[in-house]
Amino acid sequence: MSDFWSILNARARMFYASVRSLSAVRTASFVFVIACFVGGAYYVFFRVFGYLTTVEVIGPALLDRVIEMALFVFFIMLLFSNVITSFSTFYNNRELDFLFSLPVPPTSIYLTKLLENCLYASWATLTIAFPLIVAYGVTTGAPTLFYPLSIVSILVYMVIPAAVASTLIALILRVFPKLGPREVIMISLALILGLTYLYVRINNPNLLKIFETENEQTLLLFAAQLTTVGGIYVPSTWLSNIIKGFNGNTAVTVFNFLLLLFVSASSVSVAFLVAKTFYARSWLSSGEHTSKASKRRSLLWNPQRQTARAIFFKDLLTFVREPTQWVQLSIFLILLVVYVMSLRRTPIFFTFPLWRTVVAFANFAYISFVLATLGVRFIFPTMSLERAGIWAIVSSPLPFRKILLTKYFFSLTTAVIIIEFLLISANLFIKVERGLYLVMPVIGLFVAAALVSINLGFGSRFPHFSEDNPSRIAAGTGGIIAALISITYVAISILLLATPAYNYLSHTFMARPVNYLLVYAGFALFLAVSICAIFIPLRIGITSLERRDY
Amino acid sequence: MSRLVVKNLKKKFNSVWALRGLNLILEPGEIFVLLGPNGAGKTTTLKLITGLLRPTEGEILIEGADLRKDPIKAKSHIGYVPDEPFIYNKLTGREFINFVASIYKVSRADYETRLAGLLKTFDIGEWVDELSESYSHGMKQRVIMCQLLLHNPELILIDEPLVGLDPKTSKTVRELFIKLKEEGKTLFVSTHTLSFAREVATKIGIISQGELKFIGDIDELSRISGKKDIEDIYLRLSGEDGDV
Ligand SMILES: Nc1ncnc2c1ncn2[C@@H]1O[C@H](COP(=O)(O)OP(=O)(O)OP(=O)(O)O)[C@@H](O)[C@H]1O
Ligand SMILES: [Mg+2]
Numbered sequence: 008m009s010d011f012w013s014i015l016n017a018r019a020r021m022f023y024a025s026v027r028s029l030s031a032v033r034t035a036s037f038v039f040v041i042a043c044f045v046g047g048a049y050y051v052f053f054r055v056f057g058y059l060t061t062v063e064v065i066g067p068a069l070l071d072r073v074i075e076m077a078l079f080v081f082f083i084m085l086l087f088s089n090v091i092t093s094f095s096t097f098y099n100n101r102e103l104d105f106l107f108s109l110p111v112p113p114t115s116i117y118l119t120k121l122l123e124n125c126l127y128a129s130w131a132t133l134t135i136a137f138p139l140i141v142a143y144g145v146t147t148g149a150p151t152l153f154y155p156l157s158i159v160s161i162l163v164y165m166v167i168p169a170a171v172a173s174t175l176i177a178l179i180l181r182v183f184p185k186l187g188p189r190e191v192i193m194i195s196l197a198l199i200l201g202l203t204y205l206y207v208r209i210n211n212p213n214l215l216k217i218f219e220t221e222n223e224q225t226l227l228l229f230a231a232q233l234t235t236v237g238g239i240y241v242p243s244t245w246l247s248n249i250i251k252g253f254n255g256n257t258a259v260t261v262f263n264f265l266l267l268l269f270v271s272a273s274s275v276s277v278a279f280l281v282a283k284t285f286y287a288r289s290w291l292s293s294g295e296h297t298s299k300a301s302k303r304r305s306l307l308w309n310p311q312r313q314t315a316r317a318i319f320f321k322d323l324l325t326f327v328r329e330p331t332q333w334v335q336l337s338i339f340l341i342l343l344v345v346y347v348m349s350l351r352r353t354p355i356f357f358t359f360p361l362w363r364t365v366v367a368f369a370n371f372a373y374i375s376f377v378l379a380t381l382g383v384r385f386i387f388p389t390m391s392l393e394r395a396g397i398w399a400i401v402s403s404p405l406p407f408r409k410i411l412l413t414k415y416f417f418s419l420t421t422a423v424i425i426i427e428f429l430l431i432s433a434n435l436f437i438k439v440e441r442g443l444y445l446v447m448p449v450i451g452l453f454v455a456a457a458l459v460s461i462n463l464g465f466g467s468r469f470p471h472f473s474e475d476n477p478s479r480i481a482a483g484t485g486g487i488i489a490a491l492i493s494i495t496y497v498a499i500s501i502l503l504l505a506t507p508a509y510n511y512l513s514h515t516f517m518a519r520p521v522n523y524l525l526v527y528a529g530f531a532l533f534l535a536v537s538i539c540a541i542f543i544p545l546r547i548g549i550t551s552l553e554r555r556d557y
Numbered sequence: 558m559s560r561l562v563v564k565n566l567k568k569k570f571n572s573v574w575a576l577r578g579l580n581l582i583l584e585p586g587e588i589f590v591l592l593g594p595n596g597a598g599k600t601t602t603l604k605l606i607t608g609l610l611r612p613t614e615g616e617i618l619i620e621g622a623d624l625r626k627d628p629i630k631a632k633s634h635i636g637y638v639p640d641e642p643f644i645y646n647k648l649t650g651r652e653f654i655n656f657v658a659s660i661y662k663v664s665r666a667d668y669e670t671r672l673a674g675l676l677k678t679f680d681i682g683e684w685v686d687e688l689s690e691s692y693s694h695g696m697k698q699r700v701i702m703c704q705l706l707l708h709n710p711e712l713i714l715i716d717e718p719l720v721g722l723d724p725k726t727s728k729t730v731r732e733l734f735i736k737l738k739e740e741g742k743t744l745f746v747s748t749h750t751l752s753f754a755r756e757v758a759t760k761i762g763i764i765s766q767g768e769l770k771f772i773g774d775i776d777e778l779s780r781i782s783g784k785k786d787i788e789d790i791y792l793r794l795s796g797e798d799g800d801v
Contacts, residue, residue, distance in 0.1 A: 398643065404632040406628075557610065
């Protein structure tokens with residue numbers, strides 16, 4: 008155990024040193040982004056909960072169901088993200104070579120890595136969970152003790168998915184020692200999805216009927232009638248019981264807290280025992296994994312006549328061979344498709360055309376923000392990911408402009424496909440006015456072009472040539488700057504487009520005269536801002552690549 | 558026209574001078590070996606000539622093309638092997654070779670005639686179709702050498718070519734260098750292996766603390782230092798023999 012503490016201590020020092028070396032600007036911008044996000048999430052939850060409590064009779068029950076549902080979804084999300092990061096944290100990580108060479112037992116390495124993985128996989132979910140719980144507390148007027156205790160409960164709770172995910176992967180590797188990262192992650196995700204589905208079917212088949220509700224009223228009624236969403240066997244239910252118990256039922260809180268504590272400790276113990284038996288051996292054999300798949304003729308089986316194609320093929324091959332990349336992209340895309348499909352119900356809720364137009368604009372804003380996030384996660388790191396071959400590229404007669412434009416072209420194509428698919432299908436479902444079918448996709452083109460440029464340009468201006476985990480590259484200073492600029496660009500665009508949109512709405516639905524000057528000014532300014540956002544970041548990126556030391 | 562002209566090249570990292578004014582001219586058919594203790598500035602010099610570092614001061618001309626003003630033309634004449642052989646982990650050796658060949662626009666005919674021979678020279682087997690994350694240091698280095706000779710540059714810059722190579726490959730490399738020299742190529746090599754310098758170099762430079770202390774062929778250096786053995790010459794001229 009003392010080894011565990013000393014590894015942890017070394018970790019804490021490294022972390023402290025890196026925090027100390029942060030510039031004030033960086034810290035401030037980081038805190039600002041997180042604060043905006045948490046604040047925004049809190050505001051949304053607070054408004055939603057406020058609305059729910061006003062629903063007659065079933066209000067409080069509804070609120071409880073929403074909390075249970077949210078925590079249940081978080082639990083599945085935590086399992087997913089723990090599985091995705093586990094393989095690279097526990098098996099496929101350069102630091103492990105060093106750690107395993109030290110005279111420390113594998114279990115100490117395992118515990119350190121478990122903690123690391125747990126924090127790394129959970130922080131994003133926590134930034135949503137905290138405002139959710141605080142908003143719940145404020146809405147229900149919970150006592151002061153509610154806040155510290157529920158936060159402690161979340162931390163205890165977070166450990167469970169981490170332990171479960173690492174045990175699952177250890178067991179899979181034990182049974183199939185020859186599997187590569189891609190297969191292990193796929194099997195784990197399939198198992199989790201399958202088990203969740205079975206569990207929900209057996210435990211609470213009504214839950215699946217939620218997609219069949221006809222309108223808002225029946226949806227609300229239906230939700231309120233559901234018994235506990237996740238069922239009594241999932242940790243998220245215990246967590247929601249702890250939170251709910253504060254409104255008068257202390258015994259429930261205490262019981263569920265003890266239960267959570269017990270299960271959390273047990274899951275770590277089981278994970279620890281599994282690790283003790285298998286971890287060192289699995290780690291060794293995972294290093295022996297070599298990919299046979301590439302023996303087939305791949306895209307780069309021959310030299311390409313066009314350099315752009317060679318660059319694209321190289322990027323594509325490295326992308327599909329890195330599970331953390333394509334698994335995360337697929338999850339994002341699946342969630343987006345689910346979101347768009349859920350808009351199919353909107354015409355039922357919003358019969359008045361004015362509202363539909365408003366929903367269409369809200370959808371446009373939402374999709375732009377999503378694209379900004381996707382850009383920071385997937386486009387920002389692309390230049391940094393050249394790290395291993397950067398010496399070959401820089402010493403070759405290949406101009407940086409060409410590399411960047413090639414990457415730009417392919418990222419833009421992908422981004423345009425995603426944004427246009429989302430915009431067009433969402434607008435079809437919402438049944439917007441005819442004019443918007445045409446205008447929005449055109450605007451979408453500019454937004455995609457600008458967002459790709461911002462992320463590629465700043466990704467080249469602030470590359471991380473010492474890191475090969477794309478999520479960590481995206482979470483660095485440069486990533487935060489790119490995220491801030493992307494979000495600012497989207498916000499400005501929406502403000503600028505609001506004027507023409509407002510004029511259009513008031514003209515169509517209230518027969519007010521159109522102020523053409525404002526409409527044209529709005530569009531012209533949007534175009535100007537977009538063109539700047541397309542050209543300036545790319546320019547900055549190219550110049551910076553040309554002028555830096557490698 | 559000289560193959561490589563370096564004029565008053567200086568490089569400063571933050572406040573530390575890593576290179577304090579290097580002058581050098583290399584002609585076709587020369588093998589220049591740069592010797593010097595750790596941290597002397599060898600890697601810095603090579604990276605400056607390949608364009609991986611930006612000079613603080615000075616000029617670099619490759620086949621008459623100014624590296625700063627016309628980088629594309631200048632770089633089209635060089636091939637570089639870094640001290641740490643990095644390759645994209647998720648590409649196979651063959652894919653990496655093809656990727657670089659595409660960048661240099663190696664013609665299909667050249668590619669087909671050269672590749673098989675190079676794979677054989679460097680003893681690159683079936684593993685060329687495995688992902689490079691499973692390669693050893695020496696395997697990566699062999700793939701990189703193969704990639705370099707495929708695009709057939711006039712000026713070849715190699716940082717510590719022998720580190721990690723087995724005796725057989727290292728012998729191949731020595732023979733290859735001499736063959737390349739005879740073909741009129743210019744090689745610029747940094748190394749710590751003195752026997753290698755003695756065997757292949759037509760010109761030896763000794764660098765210490767960012768300054769080129771001496772330059773000449775082995776006989777000249779022997780005369781200046783008053784020593785016969787390459788090891789003694791090196792220790793004397795690099796000023797490392799103080800406490801011996
Ligand atoms: N990126 C950098 N930032 C700061 N200082 C650097 C950087 N690269 C090199 N240096 C410094 O420049 C000096 C020369 O380093 P260089 O790598 O050229 O030495 P070297 O002769 O190749 O040594 P070795 O034989 O160990 O490879 C050293 O003092 C080193 O600390
Ligand atoms: Mg060096």
